[in-house]
Amino acid sequence: MAHFDFNQQGLDGLKMMSMIRQFESRMPILSEEGLIRGSTHPSVGMEAVATGVSLALGPQDSIASNHRGHAHCLARGADPARTMAEILGRRDGYGGGKGGSMHIGVSELGILGTNGIVGAGIGLATGAALAAQIQGTDAVSVVYFGDGASNQGVMSEAFNLAAIWQLPVVFVCENNHYAQSAPIEKMIAQPDLKQRGLAYGVPSVDVDGMSLGETYTAAAEGVERARQGRGPSFIIADTYRYLGHMAGDTEIYRKKDEVEQWKAKDPIARLAAELLDAGVLTMPDWEEIQIEAVRIVQEAEEFARNSAFPDPAEATQDVYKKEVPA
Amino acid sequence: MNTKTLTTWRALNSALTDILRDTPEAFIMGEDITSWGTGGGIHGVTRKLAKEFGAERVRDTPISEEVLISAAVGAAMRGSRPILEIMYSDFSFLGFDGIINQAAKSRYMFGGQFDCPLVIRTNGGSGVGKAGQHSQSLETLFAHIPGLEVAVPGTPADAYGLLRTAVKSDNPTIFLEHKNTYYDKGELDFRPVPFGQARIAREGTDVTVVATQQLLTRSLVAAERLQAEHGVSAEVIDPRTLYPFDMETVLTSVRKTRHLVVAHEAVRDYGWGAEVASTVVEQAWAELDAPPVRLGGARTPIPYSEPLENAVIPGVDQVFDALREVRKAGKL
Ligand SMILES: Cc1ncc(C[n+]2csc(CCOP(=O)(O)OP(=O)(O)O)c2C)c(N)n1
Numbered sequence: 001m002a003h004f005d006f007n008q009q010g011l012d013g014l015k016m017m018s019m020i021r022q023f024e025s026r027m028p029i030l031s032e033e034g035l036i037r038g039s040t041h042p043s044v045g046m047e048a049v050a051t052g053v054s055l056a057l058g059p060q061d062s063i064a065s066n067h068r069g070h071a072h073c074l075a076r077g078a079d080p081a082r083t084m085a086e087i088l089g090r091r092d093g094y095g096g097g098k099g100g101s102m103h104i105g106v107s108e109l110g111i112l113g114t115n116g117i118v119g120a121g122i123g124l125a126t127g128a129a130l131a132a133q134i135q136g137t138d139a140v141s142v143v144y145f146g147d148g149a150s151n152q153g154v155m156s157e158a159f160n161l162a163a164i165w166q167l168p169v170v171f172v173c174e175n176n177h178y179a180q181s182a183p184i185e186k187m188i189a190q191p192d193l194k195q196r197g198l199a200y201g202v203p204s205v206d207v208d209g210m211s212l213g214e215t216y217t218a219a220a221e222g223v224e225r226a227r228q229g230r231g232p233s234f235i236i237a238d239t240y241r242y243l244g245h246m247a248g249d250t251e252i253y254r255k256k257d258e259v260e261q262w263k264a265k266d267p268i269a270r271l272a273a274e275l276l277d278a279g280v281l282t283m284p285d286w287e288e289i290q291i292e293a294v295r296i297v298q299e300a301e302e303f304a305r306n307s308a309f310p311d312p313a314e315a316t317q318d319v320y321k322k323e324v325p326a
Numbered sequence: 327m328n329t330k331t332l333t334t335w336r337a338l339n340s341a342l343t344d345i346l347r348d349t350p351e352a353f354i355m356g357e358d359i360t361s362w363g364t365g366g367g368i369h370g371v372t373r374k375l376a377k378e379f380g381a382e383r384v385r386d387t388p389i390s391e392e393v394l395i396s397a398a399v400g401a402a403m404r405g406s407r408p409i410l411e412i413m414y415s416d417f418s419f420l421g422f423d424g425i426i427n428q429a430a431k432s433r434y435m436f437g438g439q440f441d442c443p444l445v446i447r448t449n450g451g452s453g454v455g456k457a458g459q460h461s462q463s464l465e466t467l468f469a470h471i472p473g474l475e476v477a478v479p480g481t482p483a484d485a486y487g488l489l490r491t492a493v494k495s496d497n498p499t500i501f502l503e504h505k506n507t508y509y510d511k512g513e514l515d516f517r518p519v520p521f522g523q524a525r526i527a528r529e530g531t532d533v534t535v536v537a538t539q540q541l542l543t544r545s546l547v548a549a550e551r552l553q554a555e556h557g558v559s560a561e562v563i564d565p566r567t568l569y570p571f572d573m574e575t576v577l578t579s580v581r582k583t584r585h586l587v588v589a590h591e592a593v594r595d596y597g598w599g600a601e602v603a604s605t606v607v608e609q610a611w612a613e614l615d616a617p618p619v620r621l622g623g624a625r626t627p628i629p630y631s632e633p634l635e636n637a638v639i640p641g642v643d644q645v646f647d648a649l650r651e652v653r654k655a656g657k658l
Contacts, residue, residue: 037455037632089455089631100457100630116459117417118389151388152420179389181361187388253361312637319626 002056002220004213007280009055010271013212014281016054017047017268018293020071023080024243026297027070027087031247035088035305040101041068045242048267049174050075052215053142053235056223060139062110062128064121067102068174068241069114072144076109080300090307097310098318110139118179119152121145122171126158129169129226140168140226142219148179150193159200159234168226170219171197171234174209176241181253197234209237210267240265329515335508337482338371338447340516341489342409346379349407351443352493355385355394356411368413369449369508395421395446399429399498402444407493412448414460415502429498430473441496447489451540451591452623452639453506457630461505463591463623465538466598468500469568475499475521476568480542482512484566487519495521504539522570526579530561533585533649536576536602538564541589541621541640548645560649568598573605580610585652586618589645594622615656619648
């Protein structure tokens with residue numbers, strides 16, 4: 001059983017989660033200011049999943065993400081400044097402003113993109129795992145997707161394919177209880193999502209997605225299994241998003257006190273309290289971590305705001321590897 | 327006559343209300359169509375419908391485009407008239423088997439035994455920063471498939487009128503709204519608009535421009551400018567449906583103006599503009615004073631950043647320049 005190094009990984013995780021919280025909390029504000037076009041989907045409240053899973057990954061591994069994917073990228077090591085620049089459509093963004101919030105890819109970190117097509121990452125990660133298997137590397141791939149995405153046909157097909165071929169992939173469902181405005185109870189008749197993995201021969205577990213330690217442990221086990229050539233696994237992380245589905249959401253579909261109830265289980269406050277209790281963290285350290293998170297995000301934002309917009313001439317570049325004449 | 331000024335989304339909403347009232351076989355399904363935003367899907371089009379008609383006929387669905395599309399086909403083959411909302415047309419790709427291999431062929435392959443009165447309502451187009459997977463203009467792709475009808479409403483009146491016709495039609499219809507026109511306002515007389523009947527959106531004598539949706543709006547602005555600055559009079563034609571396509575109206579106009587520009591958001595290469603230009607060349611070669619000009623999206627995915635998005639879709643200036651150039655190229 002994978003061991004969670006509470007002292008070290010707990011602290012690292014706390015820093016990362018605090019930074020992600022800060023980063024994502026800026027999204028509605030930047031959107032309000034008109035700096036973000038289209039749609040952006042913050043993951044405030046869900047920080048433990050991305051962070052816990054990332055702690056279990058090595059540099060050779062890859063991830064595929066979804067529309068709510070900033071945290072997945074940041075936890076994987078993406079530079080907050082370049083991530084922010086992409087969200088603002090600037091030249092210094094990872095995609096030079098071509099992708100925006102829903103299309104952030106970072107090749108050198110194995111980030112196969114946040115994705116605007118719900119469920120699409122499931123297929124991509126399955127393919128990344130296939131490549132690793134064929135190439136004989138021990139790389140593992142992870143895909144993050146929501147409870148809503150679990151209703152896409154591609155999930156069933158991917159589970160079966162990964163299971164018959166024993167592909168090194170970890171499927172991570174972030175069950176935040178809503179797909180846009182659709183509550184999970186109305187959209188999934190069998191509430192025990194594990195059953196879907198088990199039906200295809202994919203080992204499946206539930207974890208408390210508000211706990212960094214629990215997500216890490218489950219992810220580390222899945223990653224280990226995959227690395228040893230023992231095939232896929234499926235993790236269902238129970239979590240919640242505090243903010244609306246996207247910036248500008250009226251949230252008419254849920255009650256305020258439900259949100260408050262979940263906030264009481266906050267993954268960051270909870271971890272900080274545990275670390276303080278254990279004497280691993282002092283109050284001044286904890287304050288310092290929070291100040292540092294704000295500083296990193298402020299710097300990222302400044303960088304992004306000051307980054308130039310791309311030149312319109314760049315619009316036709318990178319459609320093909322070698323530019324073909326228009 | 328009963329007329330009213332409404333936005334496109336409200337026009338669609340009132341079309342759906344009227345359809346559900348007078349067509350018992352019709353029902354609506356789609357993701358987040360009853361509890362999102364103001365209570366009616368991503369653009370408000372289905373607002374209050376569930377309240378009036380109940381959850382049997384106005385259904386929230388899981389995110390399962392593939393089964394939704396093929397199930398809509400099956401329901402249509404069995405006497406229902408499903409109206410399926412696909413949140414963005416880009417997501418229809420998940421159900422292309424249902425659209426192309428099933429719906430489009432359900433009549434033909436079985437020797438005409440089946441009707442397939444299905445409407446897929448969805449939206450395409452750029453202009454609001456939705457980037458590569460939420461902004462594509464797929465009208466050409468759909469228009470290419472035998473068996474499908476394709477409506478591309480450009481005004482609130484047409485949104486209302488074409489939707490009424492789409493639901494009545496016994497063929498599968500791709501009803502392609504434009505996401506940047508939902509708040510456009512226009513006068514409605516609440517009458518069905520027949521498919522295959524173009525509308526002359528602006529009369530003119532010197533050059534014909536054929537355009538839909540956002541490019542229709544831009545063409546009308548360009549036409550006014552051309553008149554003001556150069557005294558050139560452009561006739562603007564909105565085909566309203568790409569299949570069936572009213573080529574007669576275009577040919578009649580071109581025979582009068584002797585110049586043609588086709589402007590669309592779909593990628594220019596292999597786009598429907600090529601089809602129009604080529605037909606006009608075949609049938610009215612002698613009456614043209616200059617080669618037809620096509621304007622369309624660049625051969626790129628739609629980028630996110632504003633200056634990039636503006637660079638890949640023709641704007642008013644491009645339409646204006648094309649109209650001027652085609653006149654210059656002609657004998658004047
Ligand atoms: C194929 C497809 N269908 C629909 C959408 C619109 N959409 C974007 S996010 C979303 C909800 C996704 O819910 P879930 O997978 O649970 O993730 P969460 O947003 O809860 O993190 C929907 C319906 C989409 N982007 N792609």
